[in-house]
Amino acid sequence: MQITEALDRCPTDLLVDGAWRTAADGRRIEVRDPATTEALASVASGQESDALAAVEAAERALPRWAATPPRERSAVLRRAYELMTERAEYFAVLISAENGKALADARAEVGYAAEFFRWYAEEAVRLAGTVQHAPAGGYRILVDRAPIGVAVLVTPWNYPAAMATRKMGPALAAGCSVVLKPASDTPLTALAVGALMAEAGAPAGVVNVVPADRSGAVVGAMLAHPAVRKLSFTGSTEVGRRLLHGAADRVLSTSMELGGNAPFLVLADADVDAAVRGAMLAKMRNGGEACTAANRFYVHASVADEFTSRFAAAMAALKVGPGLAAGTEVGPLVNADTRDKVVELVEDAVARGARVRTGGRAPERTGYFYEPTVLDGVAPGSALLTEEIFGPVAPIVRFEDEAEAVRLANATEYGLVSYVYTRDLRRGLAVSGALESGMVGLNRGLVSDPAAPFGGVKQSGLGREGGHEGILEYTEAKYIATDW
Numbered sequence: 503m504q505i506t507e508a509l510d511r512c513p514t515d516l517l518v519d520g521a522w523r524t525a526a527d528g529r530r531i532e533v534r535d536p537a538t539t540e541a542l543a544s545v546a547s548g549q550e551s552d553a554l555a556a557v558e559a560a561e562r563a564l565p566r567w568a569a570t571p572p573r574e575r576s577a578v579l580r581r582a583y584e585l586m587t588e589r590a591e592y593f594a595v596l597i598s599a600e601n602g603k604a605l606a607d608a609r610a611e612v613g614y615a616a617e618f619f620r621w622y623a624e625e626a627v628r629l630a631g632t633v634q635h636a637p638a639g640g641y642r643i644l645v646d647r648a649p650i651g652v653a654v655l656v657t658p659w660n661y662p663a664a665m666a667t668r669k670m671g672p673a674l675a676a677g678c679s680v681v682l683k684p685a686s687d688t689p690l691t692a693l694a695v696g697a698l699m700a701e702a703g704a705p706a707g708v709v710n711v712v713p714a715d716r717s718g719a720v721v722g723a724m725l726a727h728p729a730v731r732k733l734s735f736t737g738s739t740e741v742g743r744r745l746l747h748g749a750a751d752r753v754l755s756t757s758m759e760l761g762g763n764a765p766f767l768v769l770a771d772a773d774v775d776a777a778v779r780g781a782m783l784a785k786m787r788n789g790g791e792a793c794t795a796a797n798r799f800y801v802h803a804s805v806a807d808e809f810t811s812r813f814a815a816a817m818a819a820l821k822v823g824p825g826l827a828a829g830t831e832v833g834p835l836v837n838a839d840t841r842d843k844v845v846e847l848v849e850d851a852v853a854r855g856a857r858v859r860t861g862g863r864a865p866e867r868t869g870y871f872y873e874p875t876v877l878d879g880v881a882p883g884s885a886l887l888t889e890e891i892f893g894p895v896a897p898i899v900r901f902e903d904e905a906e907a908v909r910l911a912n913a914t915e916y917g918l919v920s921y922v923y924t925r926d927l928r929r930g931l932a933v934s935g936a937l938e939s940g941m942v943g944l945n946r947g948l949v950s951d952p953a954a955p956f957g958g959v960k961q962s963g964l965g966r967e968g969g970h971e972g973i974l975e976y977t978e979a980k981y982i983a984t985d986w
């Protein structure tokens with residue numbers, strides 16, 4: 503599909519109460535193509551009054567949606583899965599255009615995003631409570647699962663479709679109504695998801711989508727509204743922390759999917775071929791712009807030369823170009839700030855003695871490109887090892903002592919995901935247990951799966967998305983002490 507056709511089909515106004523409307527003050531956000539820096543479209547930028555109208559629409563829609571039989575809610579989600587799958591190319595082109603990622607990555611994202619609708623169509627009809635005898639006898643403890651209420655969903659730009667469906671799927675399955683506030687760099691995909699939900703049969707007000715460039719003020723206004731009971735946020739730890747403070751005022755339930763700084767451990771007995779394949783996936787999926795991206799590589803000295811040279815060769819062979827151009831494997835970064843941060847991190851590491859094995863610079867061309875980069879001998883203290891890189895850069899640190907490698911892997915405030923390569927399953931499980939992260943890829947460079955509980959420990963977040971755990975985040979346990 504041509505980009506012009508996708509843009510023509512995509513809504514650009516706010517979705518509030520089942521209708522498309524412009525912002526109260528007519529304000530708009532310009533959406534730019536990161537490969538050319540040129541404007542693609544302009545999207546209505548919701549103000550506080552628009553966001554509050556969306557919350558009130560969600561509040562009105564809630565009782566009926568919560569009382570809609572689970573089988574019917576499930577059918578809406580199933581139709582959403584089917585429609586997204588049928589229109590995969592439309593969604594992939596939109597994602598690639600506004601985010602910059604290679605079309606192959608965008609197609610993979612659409613598949614992943616649609617799977618959340620399918621999974622939660624299945625979960626909607628499997629939400630069970632419990633009944634037990636009170637230990638002292640005399641009555642029963644009956645625990646039901648009730649929808650939590652109106653949920654505000656705030657999503658980042660790196661997976662514009664999947665981060666929306668990973669929240670919307672379980673919220674709708676549980677019987678909640680939602681207001682989605684997507685990232686300002688990538689609002690088009692979110693609006694297209696909103697239109698798709700209406701077509702799939704979500705009643706007016708159940709799904710509202712309000713892009714807003716004044717995100718702090720607009721989200722803050724929604725969190726202060728008494729109807730809002732839930733905040734589900736995916737984004738940086740810095741903004742997450744701020745939102746947790748805001749949510750505290752009304753003691754809101756929060757789910758927080760925050761930043762990561764994933765260590766990738768290659769133990770002495772690892773299958774080096776498999777480790778390189780896994781490293782390419784863990785580092786380069788989405789061009790490195792993933793919270794799950796391997797951020798630090800700890801490689802045992804006995805396999806470090808072989809691993810590093812093969813990994814650098816694979817990185818050097820990647821084709822960099824505009825996301826929508828044929829053959830592109832790595833697109834541009836999303837914006838100038840993200841690219842500039844990568845430039846600074848690499849310069850700092852090189853100044854501290856790191857050797858550039860491949861890449862190491864932003865090519866001289868229009869767009870926010872950065873070359874796939876492998877750095878060897880990265881010194882402790884380099885900012886690259888403590889901050890989220892969010893770009894195609896792999897710093898390698900050699901180790902001799904496995905316990906020390908695990909200690910270094912854990913020496914971060916983040917704890918989203920870790921990766922371990924070893925041929926010895928017993929050893930791999932022991933190291934997996936010792937790693938302080940919510941998820942571990944053991945001989946795998948990819949952990950994300952709609953059927954699995956995704957989330958972090960420490961400052962990588964609170965709560966889980968996906969799996970059965972994901973739907974529970976949108977419910978409250980309702981205990982009824984029952985005289986039988």
Ligand code: NAD
Binds near residue numbers: 660736744758890
């Ligand atoms: P971000 O924190 O800058 O923005 C995320 C969202 O919050 C956007 O919609 C943004 O408009 C909004 N926002 C920004 N400031 C706000 C404020 N003061 N109040 C309310 N909302 C505000 O993150 P980003 O740059 O869009 O995304 C990258 C970050 O997201 C990385 O740190 C990455 O690790 C993280 N991320 C985490 C996961 C996960 O599942 N753990 C998944 C994807 C991305």
